Amino acid sequence: MTHRQRTPGQEYVVGLSSDVTAPDGSTIFGDVGLDRLTEAGLRWEVMPALAGHDPSAAELAPYDAVLSFGHWGYSREVVAAAPRLKHVARFGAGFDGIDLAGLAAEGVVVTNTPNGVRRPLALAAMTLLLALSHRLMDNGRAAAQGRWQDRGSYRGLGLAGRTVAIIGVGGVGTDLAQLIAPLGVRIVTVDRPSVRARQAAGELAGVELLSLEDLAARADYVVLTASLTPSSRHMVDADFLARMPRTSYVINVGRGPLIDQDALVEALRTGSIAGAGLDVLEQEPPAADDPLLTMDNVIVTPHALCWTADFVRDVSTSVVDALIDVAHNRPPTHPLN
Structure with missing residues (x-):
């Protein structure tokens, strides 16, 4: 396994997948708790829009973590060429399209939010x-x-x-x-x-x-x-x-x-x-x-029937917890790999 430890003094940057996110960080889910990332010393930014493809290594290169709202795919080959990436955090439970074993071998942890x-x-x-x-x-x-x-x-x-x-x-x-x-x-x-x-x-x-x-x-x-x-x-x-x-x-x-x-x-x-x-x-x-x-x-219904207020609250809390834990070298609660 490749160990991707946080470099002392380096800013930790979380990329927000742009599929449901506006440039100001607002999402179709409403407030997902991005202020907690800031308070924990993490910087976040919305990733550039993808033109109908999964993120490339170049598009992942600036980020330590990705908060993945939708169902972008992540292959071992791509993350191997994006050595800064340490964490893919799914906002939700599904993980199809993510090579869990391949990312684990590259030292990239994948988490989801099953309880929410x-x-x-x-x-x-x-x-x-x-x-x-x-x-x-x-x-x-x-x-x-x-x-x-x-x-x-x-x-x-x-x-x-x-x-x-x-x-x-x-x-x-x-x-x-x-x-x-x-x-x-x-x-x-x-x-x-x-x-x-x-x-x-x-x-x-x-x-x-x-x-x-x-x-x-x-x-x-x-x-x-x-x-x-x-x-x-x-x-x-x-x-x-x-x-x-x-x-x-x-x-x-x-x-x-x-x-x-x-x-x-x-x-x-x-x-x-x-x-x-x-x-x-x-x-x-x-x-x-x-x-x-x-x-x-x-x-x-448009893949949204479970998107209630309690869903957004609990999933947001869980995914932000995972991002903060991994950024501070603590084991996350719901690792998939």
């Missing part, structure tokens, strides 16, 4: 689950369009006695399971050694383990909270969707590419499944003519 994301994202998934189970959007449109006579046409599937499959029972998935268990649902997930180990440790009580194929065939609602990895990409594909009951729904608050979006559009068009709730898409932002945006049986 966990409950808000679980509640976002629950929001979509409740909205679909009660056909909230259909009923709302009927009222707004004066179609009061149609109010009996949009009876929801409901939740009591239904099977909810949660794919990805890390922090968010576990929180979601705990939130919906009192609603009288049956909760299932994919049978994996890691999940069995957690059950043996007393976690995930009452959650049934199934094969992916059986899960698809038996679930009334499939909720994706998993991370994106090479093995999870397009895990919900045409075969998976074909196994699902025609009355079932798919909800995705994880990453867009967990679902083969072309296959999903076809399943929704043909009525192979009843509908979908999507806070994430394969292409973000979507094309203006993306069919998912005009389907009555789909709820699409």
Whole structure:
């Protein structure tokens, strides 16, 4: 490993990714606590806008750390050529596009903010689950369009006695399971050694383990909270969707590419499944003519459903804590590598 220690007397500079940040440091999230960086002796500045690419070594070269709001990628080759960089701090939980092992080998620590994301994202998934189970959007449109006579046409599937499959029972998935268990649902997930180990440790009580194929065939609602990895990409594909009951729904608050979006559009068009709730898409932002945006049986939100006031507060505190800790050669709370 290359050791990138702070040079005594050298100014420690944090670059803010420019994807959601104005030149004055204001962000779409509001105040994220940059004054705490200043008070801790760190200087921050907004990085130059990128023209549709991940940051290059030259663009990273002036910085000791990057506060990465979006999903820029960081490869070992790039950070190897930016020897000043010591820390990539994700504002959020996702880390797809970051070569964790490669950056570790180069002495660059990567952190995220899982605790700040966990409950808000679980509640976002629950929001979509409740909205679909009660056909909230259909009923709302009927009222707004004066179609009061149609109010009996949009009876929801409901939740009591239904099977909810949660794919990805890390922090968010576990929180979601705990939130919906009192609603009288049956909760299932994919049978994996890691999940069995957690059950043996007393976690995930009452959650049934199934094969992916059986899960698809038996679930009334499939909720994706998993991370994106090479093995999870397009895990919900045409075969998976074909196994699902025609009355079932798919909800995705994880990453867009967990679902083969072309296959999903076809399943929704043909009525192979009843509908979908999507806070994430394969292409973000979507094309203006993306069919998912005009389907009555789909709820699409702009990868922001969990962005509540408590989300911003807790994630901001966590990411700034990590930046200050690494700058002062203290171990951060949530290292990924």
